[in-house]
Amino acid sequence: MAFISLFEVIGPNMVGPSSSHTAGAVSMALLARKLFPAEIKKVEFTLYGSFAKTYRGHGTDRALLGGIMGFETDDLRIRDSLSIAKERNLDYHFSIGQDTGEEHPNTADIDMTGVNGERLFVRGVSIGGGKVKIVRLNQIDVDFTGEYSTLIISQTDRPGVVAHITKVLSEREVNIAFMRLFREEKGAKAFTVVESDERIPDEVVEQIRENPLVSDVMLVQI
Structure with a gap:
């Protein structure tokens, strides 16, 4: 069972009205933005559950757009994020997804396209008190919160890759607080997620990329 502190019950510093539907949405999209390697040209949001039912009234649409543009949860520009996105020529679209019964009630898919054609698909959930989890990257199920400095390594699931990653980090x-491997199937595409409770040196990104089975490395610092 997840531990919730008194500060989480009170809620984060935020533009309201809802810690789950507003602050959580900002945090989710901001984390997705940090994972993306380039300037975003287009973003498509698909909403599920209570997000889909109340997103206009609770400002979830403004919150998601604000996070994608780099706004923090207490940034007053969130209130005007729809017009700011248009001023920045950010192409955005909101749609309602078909619930399968497996999604968390506060779920959003974020499909980002960069100015040079880069793509990243992120599924996030708002779990309460402004806290979020990323649960899918490019159709691979994952699980991380962004509360730690986090490395996400996109790789081919072959022997030696994880050993290469741990060697670089050890040097x-x-x-390492947590380290997990998520994969489509044995030998296929995979993500290794490494979380640390301290800042991860930026230079490890290029060192990890030296392995030919590593296709990309994303780093989110606390």
Whole structure:
């Protein structure tokens, strides 16, 4: 069972009205933005559950757009994020997804396209008190919160890749809090997610990329 502190019950510093539907949506989209390697040209949001039912009234649409543009949860520009997105020529669209019964009630898919054609699909959930989880990247189920400094390594699931990652981190004296491998199937595309409770040196990104079975490395710092 997840631990919830008194500060989480009170809620984060935020533009309201809802910690789950507004602050959580901002945090989810901001985390997705940090994972994306380029300037975003277009973003498509698909909403599920209570997000889909109340997103206009609770400002979830403004919150998601604000997060994608880099706004924090207490940034007053969130209230005007729809018009700001248009001023920035950010092409955005909201749609309602078909619930399968497996989604968390506060779920959003975020499909980003960069100015040079880069693509990243992220599914996030708002779990309460402004906290979020990323649960899918490019159709692979994952599980991380962004509350730690986080490395996400896109790779082919072959022997030696994880050993390469841990060797690089060990040489840089990175203290690993959590490390998990998520994959489509054995030998296929996979993500290794490494979380540390301290800042991860930026140079590990290029060192990890030296392995030919690594296709991309994303780094989110706390």
